[in-house]
Amino acid sequence: MIKENSNKLMLRILRMRQLRERLGLSTSTIYDRLNPMSPRYDCSFPRPIKLGASAVGWIEEDVCRWIESRIAESRNVYSVNS
Structure with a gap:
């Protein structure tokens, strides 16, 4: 997210390459998560x-x-199992 001078948020769109980099997942895994x-x-x-x-x-x-x-x-999972 990027803030404009007037404090309005500007939405950013991530393309597949950026999404893969952000998540550390492959393209096929991303589409598997959606299927x-x-x-x-x-x-x-x-x-x-x-x-x-x-x-x-x-x-x-x-x-x-x-x-x-x-x-x-x-x-939460780790705190319950501890």
Whole structure:
């Protein structure tokens, strides 16, 4: 997220390359997380938005929230098992 001078948030769109770098996941794993037929499906994974005829992107804020939820869930699991 980037803030404009007037304190309005400017949304950033992440393309696949940026998403892979941010998450450390491969393209196929990302699409598996989106596919309800996949054993890796994650209903909470951020959905892409259509940018053109064959282009998609992910809203950076949605991706950040998903990462934060993974961190929180991981910490809860570890604290319960400790």
